Amino acid sequence: MNTEGSKPKLVFVGNGMAGTRTLEELLTLTSEKYDISVIGEEHIGNYNRIMLSPVLAGEKTIENIILNDDDWYRLNNITFYKGEQAVAINRVKRLVTTSSGKHIPYDRLVLATGSTPFRIPVPGCDLENVLTFRDIKDVNRMLELSRHKQHTAVIGGGLLGLEAANGLRKQGMDVTVVHAYDSILNRQLDKTASRLLQHSLEEKGIRFLMNAATESIAGNDRNEVTRLDFKDGRHLDVDMVVMATGVTPNIQLAKSCGLQTDRGILVNDVMQTFDPAIYAVGECVQHRGQLFGLVAPGYDQARVCANHLAEMGIARYIQKALATQLKITGIHAFSAGQFDNVADSEEITFFDGQLGHYKKLVLVGNHLVGAVLYGDTQDGGWFFELIQQQTDISPIRDQLIFGKDFCQWPEQASNHLPEAA
Amino acid sequence: MANRSTCAYCGVGCGIEIHTNADGTPRVEGDFEHPANFGKLCSKGSTLAHTLTDEGRLLHPMINGLRASWDQAVSYVANGLNRIIQEHGPDAVAFYVSGQLLTEDYYVANKLMKGFIGSANIDTNSRLCMSSAVAAYKRAFGEDSVPANYQDLEIADLIVLTGSNTAWCHPILFQRIKAAKLQRPDMKVVVIDPRRTATCEIADLHLPIKPGMDVALFNGLLGYLHANDKIDPDYIAAHCEGFDGALASARAEGDLSRIAARCDLSETDVATFYQWFAAIDRTLTCFSQGINQSSQGTDKGNAIINCHLATGRIGKPGASPFSLTGQPNAMGGREVGGLANQLAAHMDFDEEDVAKVSGFWRSPNIARKPGLKAVDLFDAVAAGKVKAVWVMGTNPAVSLPNAGKVVEALQKAELVIVSDCIETTDTSTYAQVLLPAAGWGEKDGTVTNSERRISRQRGAIAPAGEARQDWRILTDVAAAMGYGEHFPYKTAADVFREHAQLTTLNRNSHRKLDLGALDQITEAEYNGMAPVQWPTLPNIDSQRLYGDGNFSTPSGKACFIAVRCQGVSNPVSTEWPLALNTGRIRDQWHTMTRTALAPPLNAHKPEPFVEVHPDTATEFGLENNKLAHLQSPWGQAIMKVNVTDSMRRGELFVPMHWNDQWARGARIGELVNPSVDPVSGQPESKHTPCKAAAWQPQWTAIMLSRENLPLPKCDYAAKIRGQKFYRYELAGTGSTEDLMALAHKLACTEAKPSIEYRDSKNQNIRCAWLDQQGLVTCLYVGPGSSGIIANADRNWLASLFDKPALEPVERKALLSGKSPAGVEDCGRTICACFGVGEKTILKAIKQHNLTDAADVGKRLKAGTNCGSCVSEIKNLLQQAG
């Protein structure tokens, strides 16, 4: 432990993806400025949370997805309070209290507490074997149950739910996705892509129960889940349930110490909370009214936050269009920007029914504002760039959907005319 | 073993050998021993083998759309003709035949019509190409006899090519001239043509003459020759008549500067031409359609011949007026007499000739007066005077001027019989009876080329389906009509022998046509017959005619014809300000029924087009490669604009070939004025007043298909046959609201496309249908003249039809219309966010010696977003390292 005391103390609460990225970014800017401590509730170093899906599917192991192990903390002279929860913050004394009763002083504090899976509040939602999917603990529990249970329902046809369903299916379970709407990934895909996706997943043996609003969950005398009942009278017999119905930002700690919160911890453009000594990044924040559920904005925020911690003070966080993709081996789905009911928009679509490739680009004027890709997502990144940079695509409109390789900007075109021309 | 025959196309009449490849497919090569071409072939000749396909062939007789047996068809035709003859007399029936028929076919048709039906209503499409030359020769020499031969092209010191795009229309002759000029650079070539054609490549002087002014130019020449003492008074005195009259009318055209002004030529150029002509003895004037297809074509021919007579340059080595005929057997038809104004074997309708021929044929009711010439013939059909017409091997609904009227006539006729090798032509559509004729490559007989050379055409393959030789079909019909004993032919040789015998009736007359030595030819001799020029009498040098000054007229003297330039029959006006010229292009033949089947020939000029000078284009708002609407008082057409300064201002050139089988809106015959030469009856196809404007389609489309899809009925369409595909260039008017419905209609399928592309703003739709064997059809359609349609890479799209299956990258690229060449296969996607593939990463690692994932990230961005692909990038680093 560093006892010099001359350096200001920087404390991180949460060693998930956004927090640790902030730390990494800071270390590339300056490694000497702070005395750094990290309080992490999980009993493991920093790992790539999004890779929990391939772990569940048996394609990766926990070891594969570790980003920073204990050695890394040691080598960087970081005090790591592993497996400890921060339970209180004294902003006057600038102390963080942990679950084991330690008081850790700070000059600067970064809250990166992420979020907690949301359990739909129906009767039986806390029965045995009704799980969520957020961390290694959850994955281990699912893997264990999959060995002696057979029928599982995944409630929620979003990214997380589908990845869970796929993983459990690959573990040999009989999986039904229960979705409250008429198309899966309804926030990430349009109807066509959604239909194609559902079809591909059905081919993998996953079943779907659409427009199914869960009314209650029933259990046996051992309090183990046995069936789902839906509002329209349908029901489903199960012996395991995974709820993937969204997340709630972890704000209690912030709230309890008097920081301003709404649905998330309120931050300004440099990721400061209402207390200038306290920053927040990742899924726990609310920036300009917006909550976040993906790593990309968390990483952007991390860059800004680190920049300020290093006292460079030039970066500001600007929300960018987001791209999502589904991580199910053999399935390629991508979406970015706005693509549903966009005012004054035009669409370019491409559909190869035999290959199951579908692309939709949404344009407003000469700008790309959204893209949905299914099957062939190779150009997703490029479309995403065009959306973010608001590039005028009018010169390449006719070729746009075929991707970067097919689009020659006029000034480039004259340099490499094809031989045939 | 190779089969020696002749090319199916132009009047050069090249000798060919048809070989059989190891896989049984035919291959065509030039015949090294044939005196027309000595082994060389042009693009059309070399691709003849492509036309030996059964594609589109008429394979069995049809009556009113239903398959019939030959017996049924022959008796239907015979009864139909007999009934109409009985009810309305012999002049109520007509044959319209073709320079593509062999001499034997012609002979039997002519004999049946003139000798037994008793009418002279048999005319031929040769009417459209050289009847003016025939008439000019007859007026000057007393007989339709070409005095020159091909060798003259090599030994002449001055070759005047007038109204002849020799380079494209008689390619092998052009090659011979070009080769000769290379050897003797002193040899001069003058090209007289309103257009700067490909022939000008070898021209020392090009005179871009104003259309219709040729008589003035050559009259001016005659005046110049006289004024400069360059005529041959002794020759004129000894061998000619009528010089004074001809000279007087020539001089009335004006002096050199006046002539130059009237012809819209520079005075210096005209003077150079006149000087050269005057100074050079060995002068050969070759003329073709540019002279013949005119309301004054015969006079033009005579104006040329007058200059040669005045200088005694007829039938001398390297010196003659030389008509280059268009078709492979136009000459054979003329020898037989298959024109309405001849009887047979160069004999006419005077009593003596009629008596000779009817005696020879033992015909009870021989025709005694000329019949109707092509244009009049179809007018008579339209007027209901001619009730039955039998069209053989030609496509008048396309090729005759005012073609719309021909269609009307065909619709009106009581009985239309078409014998053709192709099932669907613009003409056959209107026929009650379709008779399958043997096609080129299957036919047996003889043809005569432009230099009077008779060559054998020998069938190399069996006729497709139930097709028969035309002479045989005619023989059978003659028998069914009751004339069996007069038509006893069993083989082509039987017919030829009789034809040769008939020509010997000319022996003691002033006429030269005499196939004397061949009149007893045996089957074996006929089969082995080598190419030979007529007259074929022993002891007679038939290389050139009239070199001795002894002509075919009763007096033995040649006639000067006094002619005056009359210009064109329908001059341009304020309402119709442009002059439309028509002609051939290099790689198509006539109405494309065969050449369009040979993919290589469709690459040169794939679409119908109109050529126009840049200034005229600007004036009329025409843009290169865009569509133009042409209109004349007789019809209209739509085609692609080709802006070129090889044109004179105010003039348009349109190829004659395209028709409703291969195009829509491009039948140029519809626009052409029906004016004809009063002597020859040949139409003025080289000049029609018209107007032109840019044409804005409501939609354009390009489609390529493996299937031979019917040509859509839209305003503009061109169908181009490729090796394994058909390409369609389309444009139309009408609603573009439901482009998908339009796409289905164009592609002739209800099936949902395998791949489709839509753009809601440009409303541009692209679709492709694929099956197990690869690409079936791809189609791009958009409103107006959408960019993608113009820019689609046709060559690349075409190449996809050679493939059994499309590569993934090709499939992806297909609807972009752009070749993915240069687009690298980047391999399996590793970083999905930035679309970076395995191969791209490996390449970067090798190229830049990258050692860790962060470096890769810096170069390619891969792994710099969520980083979940970093482990795979690390694997690749290991793999590469």
Ligand SMILES: Cc1cc2nc3c(=O)[nH]c(=O)nc-3n(C[C@H](O)[C@H](O)[C@H](O)COP(=O)(O)OP(=O)(O)OC[C@H]3O[C@@H](n4cnc5c(N)ncnc54)[C@H](O)[C@@H]3O)c2cc1C
């Ligand atoms: C299975 C799965 C798959 C996903 N796939 C994708 C994807 O493909 N793409 C994508 O962009 N996003 C994906 N996400 C979302 C992504 O993982 C999150 O957006 C990201 O992890 C948010 O980072 P964070 O640091 O804000 O929160 P987290 O990563 O959740 O980190 C918060 C950490 O803080 C700890 N913590 C909380 N409170 C306290 C406390 N009081 N004291 C100490 N520690 C505390 C938590 O235990 C946790 O370890 C996925 C998420 C899951 C669960």
Ligand code: SF4
């Ligand atoms: S020049 Fe004429 S005859 Fe000779 S090959 Fe060409 S088309 Fe045939």
Ligand code: SF4
């Ligand atoms: S892993 Fe990240 S960087 Fe790589 S593909 Fe995914 S999101 Fe992209």
